[in-house]
Each structure stands twice: as C-alpha cells, then as structure tokens.
Amino acid sequence: DTGVSQDPRHKITKRGQNVTFRCDPISEHNRLYWYRQTLGQGPEFLTYFQNEAQLEKSRLLSDRFSAERPKGSFSTLEIQRTEQGDSAMYLCASSPGGQGGETQYFGPGTRLLVL
Amino acid sequence: QQQVKQSPQSLIVQKGGISIINCAYENTAFDYFPWYQQFPGKGPALLIAIRPDVSEKKEGRFTISFNKSAKQFSLHIMDSQPGDSATYFCYPGGSNYKLTFGKGTLLTVNP
Numbered sequence: 001d002t003g004v005s006q007d008p009r010h011k012i013t014k015r016g017q018n019v020t021f022r023c024d025p026i027s028e029h030n031r032l033y034w035y036r037q038t039l040g041q042g043p044e045f046l047t048y049f050q051n052e053a054q055l056e057k058s059r060l061l062s063d064r065f066s067a068e069r070p071k072g073s074f075s076t077l078e079i080q081r082t083e084q085g086d087s088a089m090y091l092c093a094s095s096p097g098g099q100g101g102e103t104q105y106f107g108p109g110t111r112l113l114v115l
Numbered sequence: 116q117q118q119v120k121q122s123p124q125s126l127i128v129q130k131g132g133i134s135i136i137n138c139a140y141e142n143t144a145f146d147y148f149p150w151y152q153q154f155p156g157k158g159p160a161l162l163i164a165i166r167p168d169v170s171e172k173k174e175g176r177f178t179i180s181f182n183k184s185a186k187q188f189s190l191h192i193m194d195s196q197p198g199d200s201a202t203y204f205c206y207p208g209g210s211n212y213k214l215t216f217g218k219g220t221l222l223t224v225n226p
Contacts, residue, residue, distance in 0.1 A: 004158075106160065
C-alpha cells in the first residue's frame with residue numbers, strides 16, 4: 001500500500017513538552033496538507049505545502065506550531081510547549097495538485113493527548 | 116465566515132433505506148464538489164465527486180446531485196447498509212485548493 005503514512009499513530013505527552021509528527025505523502029504528490037480534527041468536528045486546515053514551499057498557514061497555527069517539508073517529500077509538524085487544548089487528531093493529506101488533481105488523500109492521522 | 120453548510124448534522128436510517136445529505140456553499144469559484152467518508156479512528160477518504168459541468172453522478176449506490184444555481188449539492192445513498200455508518204463531509208473546492216470542510220453528518224444505518 002503506497003498511501004499516505006503518518007508516524008506516530010498515537011502520542012501521549014505532558015503539558016509543556018514538545019512533540020513532532022511525521023507525514024509521508026504519496027510519492028508523486030507535490031501538495032501536502034496538515035489538518036487538525038477534534039471529536040465531532042470536521043478537519044480544520046492548518047497549513048499547506050507545494051513541494052517544499054509553505055504557501056499558506058491558518059490563523060489556527062499559533063507560534064508554537066511549525067511545519068516543514070525540507071525536500072518536498074515528507075513533512076514534519078512540531079508543536080512546542082504543548083497545551084491541553086492541543087489534544088486532537090492531526091491529519092496529513094496529499095494531492096497531485098493542478099486541474100483534475102484536487103482530490104486529497106488522507107493518512108490515518110496521529111492522535112495526540114496532552115495531559 | 117462560514118462558506119459551507121452541511122445538513123443534517125446526524126441521520127438515522129433503516130437498512131435498505133435512502134440516506135440524503137445536503138451541502139450548501141457560498142463561493143462561486145468552487146469547481147470541484149466531493150464527498151468524503153470517515154470511519155472512527157481513520158482519516159477521511161474520497162467517496163464520490165462531481166464537477167459543475169454535470170448535474171448528477173452515480174457510482175454504485177452513491178449519487179451526487181448538483182444544483183449550480185442554488186449552490187447546493189447532495190449525497191444520496193441508496194439501499195443504505197450498516198457498513199455505511201460513518202461521518203460524511205462535503206468539501207467543495209478546486210484547483211485553487213480552497214480548504215473548507217463542512218461540519219460533517221453522522222450517519223447511522225440500523226440493521
């Protein structure tokens with residue numbers, strides 16, 4: 001299966017700690033997205049990359065959040081000084097981009113619990 | 116500014132019945148109208164999508180109906196099955212990558 005993969009699948013951390021999540025998109029996809037989803041809600045957009053360039057960031061993405069996609073392949077999302085309100089599912093998606101390439105393929109997500 | 120409104124928020128149908136979920140949008144620049152299906156603990160997955168040059172698209176038991184003038188599109192699930200129980204999201208957008216998920220509809224199909 002060459003779908004989107006995310007690691008880890010689950011993370012429990014204490015408030016104030018830093019966490020980092022990884023996303024490996026489908027290999028030929030140049031667009032990569034990060035979302036956050038809380039229980040009973042739809043995914044909320046966090047940020048978006050086209051190749052290695054971070055083209056858009058949501059206002060939801062506070063200064064404690066940073067994302068990178070250094071070589072236009074995998075991406076990392078880091079949360080510094082975690083807070084209990086950061087507890088959520090963090091979803092990564094990729095798409096080929098361009099006309100006809102809008103479909104986003106989601107990974108299984110990383111579930112974060114901040115104690 | 117809420118660009119996408121999805122209804123109902125939850126829906127219960129009997130096995131074999133028809134499930135209908137609606138999505139209303141505001142942005143006339145949208146040119147791609149998908150529905151995503153999400154099971155608990157999983158990421159959303161594309162179920163079916165339509166472009167504005169057609170008014171209806173059918174794939175098996177799933178049909179999208181699109182009304183451009185009303186800025187609405189609907190998902191119809193015929194002969195609903197317990198395995199269809201999931202959360203469904205409309206996610207209109209397009210090559211401009213506008214990212215606007217609806218709040219989702221929790222569908223429960225009773226056996």
